[in-house]
Amino acid sequence: MAKRTITEMSYERAKKNLKNNRETIKKLEDAGVLFINPESCYVEEGVKIGKGTVVEQNVMLQGATEIGENCVIGMGSKLIDTKIGDGCDFLSVVSVDAKIGNNVLAGPFSYIRPGTVIADDVKVGDFVEVKNAVIGEGTKIPHLIYVGDSDVGKNVNFGCGSITVNYDGKKKYRCKIGDNCFIGCNTSLVAPVEIKAGAYTAAGSTITDEVPEKNLAIARARQVNKSGWKDKRED
Template structure:
């Protein structure tokens, strides 16, 4: 039986932000959400988050995001009103875990790169050896500033020595404490009241609790980058780079072509099928899924959208939309607000669609805007056609039937319904419904006056020769 506790009470002053550090975003999730996701495979029976600075905002944000995982135990929030160190934060758990019989895994809310398999290994080592405590350690290339961890050949902890207290020989040891712990809760609960603030920072250190417990083991993480914490914007950017490298490496191993990986970003929440090609300067965000054989980019943004098989999206933005198989989008198209296309549609140059549904093989080839529109199958929207869907107070719908065509520079003033097999003459402004099988012309008749020109004013000399 395992409970987890995430320490997320600090402000993070070096972030230079009013937003709590753990809520800063990275790759589609906040830092603390990354930590929560890393423990899902452990199947904890309790999930506790220690909150402090702007705790209402942290609680609200996490409650909203975790509602998407109803199979997980509800989050429990524990307030740390004063931030007096890691030991003090864990002391706040005592009344909440009273009577709990099991192990407690403790993580920091600003360490987002931990892999689930690393935490599984830590927990398995802890339980297999019946340890009172097990700590995660890492071998850093440059451990300067970090306390050193010393252990026996059997991985039993001997001591933790702060960097400033290390001898020159001890400083040759590159093993440091990663700040991730697994405790037998009953043992830790007995030790926590004994912690003191007898140190330079006048804080309660969780590492001091280890000195009162036996046996304690140290487990090295395979990749030291997993334990990198976030204290400022530079470290946030560095962590994002590491995360992106992981995500893109995994997709390329699964049969996805990334033409220029360094210029591409992909959120962890994105799903890709084999033989997708992602061109340079393309960014995939949120709950996006892209079907096999599709080519996205260059220069495209896809966010919270579903893209079917064999779709092309070139220099375009697609958000909150669904694109069916075989469709071609762009260049320079913008689809937003729940657009849904049928199969084999063509959405071309400088076209904007908003809250619009298109049937199969419908084309909006260039220079058009369709808002709040439903168009049937095999509709052709001529260049420059727009739907005037807003009357200054509210939006109105436009309906276009199968196989209808609009001429260039047509305006459809909503609410209006265009029937099937209708042709609308170029330059028409349609304000009334049009029945099936019609030609609609709504424009002033052209008038030609031969020999007409502007006459010069009486006080203006003619410049004619």
């Protein structure tokens, strides 16, 4: 008897996976989960989804992923070993080995990396990456932001383009940001550094030292306008 080719074995495995996937999705549908286009989704056996949750097209749910009730898992999302609470709205989110609370809004195009713990009522916006960080309740990380290796308090607001600078080429360090802080646009927080509760950082600052409670930190060069510079340059 001739040996089966790799192509033949792969085809048989794919057929088995497809059958298992259909059965898994059918069980979830019977339990009250709505799949907009079940044929386009891949859900591994063992994934748990609560009643009233909507799963849009082209979604992959893998590993020990658990999703609460009344969530929306939007088109293009991929969740691996991720636990999500109730009432969350994810749009085109990739999340790996993360724990996420209730009523969290994420995406589009957010990347939630391993070791991240996100509390209730947090926003993780478009083109945001969060890695190995603890994010407090009500914090807003709206767009174009990197938060890595950080402990962030409650009701913190990150301005567009702000980042935590966690790696010096040899070792990674953590940032600590207290409750009710405001991180101005394009702020770089150079770890290890602590921003105490209620503190502000001015837009464009590079913060390397502790910011005391309720202080405003400004760490940028003072603007200088050179009169007539263009005409002199062109002479």
